[in-house]
Amino acid sequence: MKIYEAIKADHEIQRNLCSKLLETVGDSDERKELWKELRKELEVHEVAEERHFYKPLIDTDKMQEDARHGMAEHHEIDELIEKLEELDMSSSQWKITMEELSHKVDHHLEDEEKDFFKKSKDIFSKHDEDKLANDYKKTVEEYRKSWPESIPGND
Ligand SMILES: [Fe+2]
Ligand SMILES: [Fe+2]
Numbered sequence: 001m002k003i004y005e006a007i008k009a010d011h012e013i014q015r016n017l018c019s020k021l022l023e024t025v026g027d028s029d030e031r032k033e034l035w036k037e038l039r040k041e042l043e044v045h046e047v048a049e050e051r052h053f054y055k056p057l058i059d060t061d062k063m064q065e066d067a068r069h070g071m072a073e074h075h076e077i078d079e080l081i082e083k084l085e086e087l088d089m090s091s092s093q094w095k096i097t098m099e100e101l102s103h104k105v106d107h108h109l110e111d112e113e114k115d116f117f118k119k120s121k122d123i124f125s126k127h128d129e130d131k132l133a134n135d136y137k138k139t140v141e142e143y144r145k146s147w148p149e150s151i152p153g154n155d
Contacts (some may be wrong), residue, residue, distance in 0.1 A: 002133050010045050015109065027088075039148075040144065080097060
């Protein structure tokens, strides 16, 4: 497996959770459970992706700007997560903010899959692509197990 496929598989989890969450109402157990799951997936993915996808690209002339842009979007996603944590889950504001998050996540995943993957294929060797996938998956697995404490800044 290559890094792109490993990342894309987790993007699908995020897309699925976002769309399910947008169908929930009030502060139901279902909404609480899905929100926790989405928050975990987003946070764990960001850490692993920054480490095993963006970091090797940030020092390249060709992708430095894209890598910075991608990580800035992670920061925007984090801010929306924080905002949602502070809002009353049964309020209309929560739903509006959740829609905003879903929209931002969609846009971000599109950037990565349609643009960044294509460009990074010119940078990574076949060996890099396989190794990064393994390292990425290992980090995700570890961090999922000890989430939320595993995430820097969450402690
Ligand atoms: Fe990302
Ligand atoms: Fe991603």
